[in-house]
Amino acid sequence: MAPSNTAGDRPLRIAHLIYGWTLGGLEQLVVHLCIDGRAAGLESLIISFGPDGPMREAAGARGVSTRWIPSAGMRPSMLGEVHHALSTFDADVIHAHDPGPLLNAAAVCALRPGKPLVATFHQLEMPSGAMKLAGRAAAHRANALVACGTEVRAMLDAWMPHHPRLLTIGNGVRLPPPATPASRAQARMRLGIPDDAIVVGYLGRMAEVKGPDLLLRAFLGAFAHRPDVHLALVGPGPMEAALRSLANGHENVHLTGPVVDARELLPAFDVYAQPSLTEGRSLAMLEAMAAGLPTVAHDLPGVREIHDDSTAKLVPLRDAEKLKRALMELVEDASLRTRLGDAAAIVSRRYDFEATLTAYADLYRALAFRAPLSNEVHA
DSSP: OOOOOEEEEEEEEEEEEEOOSSSSSHHEEEEEHHHHHGGGGGEEEEEEEEEEOOOHHHHHTTTTTEEEEOOTTTTTHHHHHHHHHHHHHHHEEHHHHHHHHHHHHHHHHHHHHHEEEEEOOSSOOOTTTTHHHHHHHHHHSSEEEESSHHHHHHHHHHHHHTTEEEEEEEOOOOOOOOHHHHHHHHHHHHOOOOOTEEEEEESOOOOGGOOOOOOHHHHHHTTOOOOOOOEEEEEEEETTHHHHHHHHTTEEEEEEOOTTGGGGGGGSSSSEEOOOSSSSSOOOHHHOOOOOOEEEEOOOOHHHHHHHHHHEEEEOOOOOOOHHHHHHHHHHOHHHHHHHHHHHHHHHHBHHHHHHHHHHHHHHHHHHHTTOSSSSSOO
C-alpha cells in the first residue's frame, strides 16, 4: 500500500456521499474503503440521504463515522444538512457514488468552493430526461470521474466524451480464506439446508435488474421435485414478496431477506447464479469467484470483464431454456463444478481489494494536494 500522507498534522479526510443504507455492493465497497483506508492515512465519513437500512448499523459497528439525512432530492434543507456535515467534518475530498449523490455533491460544492470532488459510477445508468443536463453539469464540476470497470468506462466515455479527468478504478473484493468443512456446515445450518444437498445460490438485491425471478423459475423448472438440490436467494428487495409467493410449497427454496454478512454464506453454495439483465462489475460475482464457485450468468459485456467459458456457464440474455440447462449441467457434473470453480478462484486474485484501495488513496492525495492525475488509474 502507498505511504500515508496527511493534511497538515492529521489524516486526509474523505467524505463519501451515497443514497440509502441498503445491503448492496456499492454500500459495502464504501464501508470497506472507510475501514481499510485507516491504514492508508485516511479518515472517512459516510453521508447518506434517503432510506435507512442495515448497512448504517453495520458501518457504525465497525467504527465508521456516519451521517444519515432521511430526506432526499435537491431540497434546500437537505443540501444544507449535507453542507453542515461536510463543514463539521472538514473534508479534504468529497467522494460521490453514482449520479444522484453526484448531483447533490456538485450543488453543495458551490457552497464550498475549492473542495475537490470525485464521483464513481458503479452502474450502467446515467441521468436522463430533465436531469440529463444537470447530470452533465455536475460531472463537469467533478475533478475526476471514475468508472468501476471496462463496461461502465465505455458508458462514461460515450456520456462525457470530453471530460478531462476520466479514470478507471476497478471494483475489487477482499479475498476470503479457503472454505473448510466447518465453514460449509455452519453456513448451511444458517440457511437450513442439509449437508448432503447440492446448492445453487445468489447474493444481492431481489430486484428485476438482477434476474432473481428468472433464476427461481429456471430452478423450479429443473429441480422443483428434487429434495437433494436447493436454491438459496440471499438478500432483500422489492421482488421478495413475489418470489416468496412463487416459491411457496417448495421446501428446497430458501429466501433469507437481508443478511449483513452475506458473503459468509458462500461456503454453503456449490454453484453461484446471477442472471442480471444489465451488469457493470458485480462485487457479488467477484466474491463468488474468490470463494471458488462456478457461475451461471447472462453473457453480458460487464460479465465478460471477469468471466469467460473457463470460469462460468454464460447463456444468452433471457434464454430461459439455456439458463435451466446450464444449472442442470453444473448440478449434475461435480468435475465441471470443480474445474470452473478452481479457475474462478485463480482469476479472482486479479481483483484483490488492496489494489482498489491503493488506487483510490493515490487519487485522493493527488486531488487534495493538487498533484497531476494520470490518464488512467487501474485496479
